[in-house]
Amino acid sequence: MKGEVKKLFYLTERNIKLYFKDKMTFFVSLITPLILLVLFITFLKTTYENTILEIIGDLPLESKLLNAFTGGWLFSSVLSVSCITVAFCSGIMVIDKINRANIDFLVSPIKKSTLQLSYVIANLFSTIIVCLILFAIGLIYLGFVGFYLTFVDIILILVNIFLTSLSGTLFANIIWSFTNSQGVVSGVCTLVSAMYGFVCGAYVPINTMGNTMQTIIGFLPGTYSTILFRQNFLNGVLNQMRKTLPDELVSGIASGFDCTFSMFNKNVSTLAMFLLMVGFVFLVFIILMLISTLKQKRLKHKVKN
């Protein structure tokens, strides 16, 4: 067991080194969310500011609070999307299959589950590093425009980054188990990058969607990750707003901008959302391990030299 843990450590280290050695992959992983962020700030920030100003009507609101709210909203969106898209675009498993390095590990005394786990951990590590860089940029940005995050908020955001990245990594690795093609990886990466933001309610507030779409989205775990990010980024600002604005108005802003979520007319609590995320992570982990075991049995029949 001790030997296998060591092997897991070294394999993971090797996978991480490989990812960061490929400067282009790392650069693309980082630059994509940054472009998203610039687009958000350029095109959507004003729209959301106007929406809030419409909600509060003639009541006064500090521009610092307004900027902190839109900034927090934008960064919660970027992070919820990036935790998934970076995970999908930074997998070493497929690169190993393409380069046939997986064959080298197949002829080494390594348990297949150890190898699989090393891919997941390395992928998770790379994703978290990119997301932490984004989070740091977010903190600096909020520091300039208006900072209302508490220490607990920051810890919860970090926990959510970990959970969302883990679910994305596990899900990505399930898909990579079925392909040996760089083309498929690029295709899935592009597809996920383009679609996921809409599906998880990161680009457009869920409340602006139709009822059917809201119900469908309610079944997707990514939605809860986005809402948890929203809550953690915006709770401090909303509490500050409550000091000058009526509670009803602040609650309206909170629900209009997805800081709360209802399913079948029932409010989903923060704890429930967190547990749903944890449950999803466990589910995809079990699926991945099952697929990995089954694929290993089939591989020996299929691989040709």
Added chain:
Amino acid sequence: MENIIEIKNLKKYFGNVKAVDDISFSVKTGQLFAFLGLNGAGKSTTINILVGVLKKDDGECVINGNPIDQIQKILPDIGIVFQSSILDKKLTVYTNLKYRALMYGLTKTEFSERLKYFCEKLELNDILKKPLEKLSGGQKRKVDIVRALIHKPKILILDEPTTGLDPKTRKLVWSLITELRKNENLTVLLTTHYMEEASIADYVVIIDHGKVATCGTPIYLKNKYANDYLRIYKYNNKIINLLSKSNMDFSKYKKYLEIKFKNTKCAMDFIVNNKNLIEDFEVIKGSMDDVFLAVTGKELKENI
């Protein structure tokens, strides 16, 4: 010597293609065992079954006393060099070898000692810090061979290991293998296109269309399947007339006559009977090329 690899009635089909079709052979501990065959004959498929990359359809494979189904027990004893490098191109030679060694449970000290030994033998010091993608084909091959040997395996499997290597590197590689065979009793199983490599093997199996066409020591195979050649360096017209009258198969070259004989005994008889006509001569055994051609009806060189 006991058998370290035993294969009985091994079969592997890919749909209608019988890649390996009921082959049996065994390899003794410490032996240099050569697998000869054209591309697609089934050599690499057999090797891939031995290392657990492919699963056999039928038959028995036992390596070092363990059936192939218990591949995790077998793998620490095997080092393999595939036809093309499968190491990480972005990582340096040192990093590649370090991670592979650690997978076999070597400590960092053991790895350093082993690496030092190979660096001396294969002149690797200058390339240790270079990424694999920056190396020449020959340098990559040397690294592949070190990767296969880094954990002190009992069996080294070489799938056409010296293809594309310059003569100097090939000599270095074979010198290392010979030393390891002597010092560590390393068993070597190789597939090769080079006849000189097959000729130095202790035992040769020729495989054709997934079946064992023939097997034996190089001398046995040459005696059985190849002709002998008598080269006469100082000759006159008398011997040419004799050869012409006797309808013997001979060729006339600038410096010598070459006469083809069925075997060494026929050549010896000819020399004894015509010793007055022959001053300077040599008898050359048929090559493994001749053996291969006689057994399979195909030229091995054409397929390289």
